[in-house]
Amino acid sequence: MMSPAAQRWARTGVAVARVTIRDVADLAGVSTATVSRALSGAKPVSPPVLEQVTRAAADLGYSGNGIASALRRSRTDTVGMVVPSIANPFFTALVESVEHALQAAGLQLFLCSSRSDPALEAQRLRSLVARQVDGIVISPAHGTASADAVAWAAGQLPLVQVDRYVGGMSSDWVGVDDDAALRLVLEHLAGRGARSAVFVSSTMTNSSTELRVAGFTTHAARLGIAVPDVLLGDYSIDWGREATGRLLAAGDLPDAVVCADDLIALGVLQTCAEAGVVVPRDVLVTGFDDIPYSALSNPPLTTVHQPQDQIAVEAVRLLSAALEDPTGIPARHALTPSLVVRASTSR
């Protein structure tokens, strides 16, 4: 049987014996220790030697073995991130922001999707821990079913939760102030003359969802807005469509439909359009997250803007701090949201 290098030779026509630090050391006429020091810049090396080593490494096309280095240093310079979905533009944007923030700290991102499945999420967490990532950023799939796995992972290495969090444990968390967000939404709707509002959300399985429902209820009551119904499904366009179907079937629409995320709201808008219900004339609709497509819907969607860049920066800051000093006290940062008013609630 051929060696991998020989096989690769046959395939590409280029011989690629995996070059090691030993090869570089031999060619440069120094020890492997010196090569390591020269290339990592960890310890000073005399200029001529540095030159030699650099040349040798370049000549051989040496690119190091991160695995060996990680084993020796007990550090992978990699952070794992677990999100419920990478198809949801909110999480996509969050992931991009986190990756950007990590880069500045010299860290790489290892991305996993839990598909909103706590069992798969637990598996991802075990895998990340086994892979020896230095820390984890997670938006848990579920408020209670995710708790054990998240707590276990947090016991193994630094972990920060973003957007959502699980109950019953203390760890760093960064997200948005959901109560303040719903206050913004309901005060805006009250200003538009809404006297009744329905909330369309996901089944109450995670922190954000619960806080958003609670915020909705509180502020509606405070502003004297009636709440004929609260519909719970999941965070998807399809659920928005179905919920709207139910409202239409039930007969009279409320003055406003408040959605727990933009995907739901997009489904609501689409179904309204199909049914000949004119937004905002017949009903006001709001979303949550401010994903890019919320500006493109028919009509464009009034929604709560989440400062994901800030969330990401803060999450990475907390993680870096925990990497340096695991003894730190867990922090909880609720950032201030803002309201983006578009045509779905105004003319």
Place this chain on the structure above:
Amino acid sequence: MMSPAAQRWARTGVAVARVTIRDVADLAGVSTATVSRALSGAKPVSPPVLEQVTRAAADLGYSGNGIASALRRSRTDTVGMVVPSIANPFFTALVESVEHALQAAGLQLFLCSSRSDPALEAQRLRSLVARQVDGIVISPAHGTASADAVAWAAGQLPLVQVDRYVGGMSSDWVGVDDDAALRLVLEHLAGRGARSAVFVSSTMTNSSTELRVAGFTTHAARLGIAVPDVLLGDYSIDWGREATGRLLAAGDLPDAVVCADDLIALGVLQTCAEAGVVVPRDVLVTGFDDIPYSALSNPPLTTVHQPQDQIAVEAVRLLSAALEDPTGIPARHALTPSLVVRASTSR
């Protein structure tokens, strides 16, 4: 200074000395080799010993050290994927499909975004190679500027290109038949009575883009459709808006605006709506990719559906084959696209 374990103790109240295979072996009263065999299932182990080891591992909360294992086996069971953008829903969907397909093969995905920047892309590739991923799936940022880095990476390990590819090298590729796609689009438009069409695309920097422009030109000519203009910018909503602005400013609109991707088309639709241009009455508009939001626009968008699931499955199949036998001959698979007709080209 405290050890990391001691620090974690202070932080979480739980002592977590990283438990190794040695600890498990000692507790189970067997050798580390036996533990390895028992836990990996690579070699048969007697039932009582298996039981012992499993218990010991569970008791200690052993989760293995993937880094050490990878170093020893020269295998990480990880595949790197590099895409131009994770904000573009087409790539998001592709990533999800690839991740899904990899899971079935027992492989993990390490995702990187090149942000359409060849320099960043090269850095990602170097990083993936240094991290010893077993293979790479890439959609290159640029047709020529990405070439060196991609060819280099392909010389180091199995690599398959998806969607786009770089010129001047042979490697596995899986994508869609762009010429056939444009044929579908133009024949559909001709059937709707279009006698002129403008193509709005990205500056011709990668294979898909070039093939789509070429396909557009060829089939338009064949069908007797006039081509007053071809506008090149980038794959974004904003460019769709700007291009439409130019068309409107120039005066008379063509019968149809064909877009090289859905994001561009969404921008076109949005700007048309703002300008009071009614689609499809005043102009027909088509997209490419069939991202989820193309069904939600105003009006819903006629577009080319990309079979990303198939692309992903095929890409993983090729990669797995190359993992097993690097001597295989590079394959190029152009899958057949389909047209999804919606209101932007019909009543």
Place this chain on the structure above:
DNA sequence: GTGAAAGCGCTAACAA
């Protein structure tokens, strides 16, 4: 400033 040597945690030979 540099080299020799030890060893990170694991698994693949090789013996027994």
Place this chain on the structure above:
DNA sequence: TTGTTAGCGCTTTCAC
């Protein structure tokens, strides 16, 4: 079936 042994490639004392 199980244990012993030898490293995978790298970084880091510890000497010089």
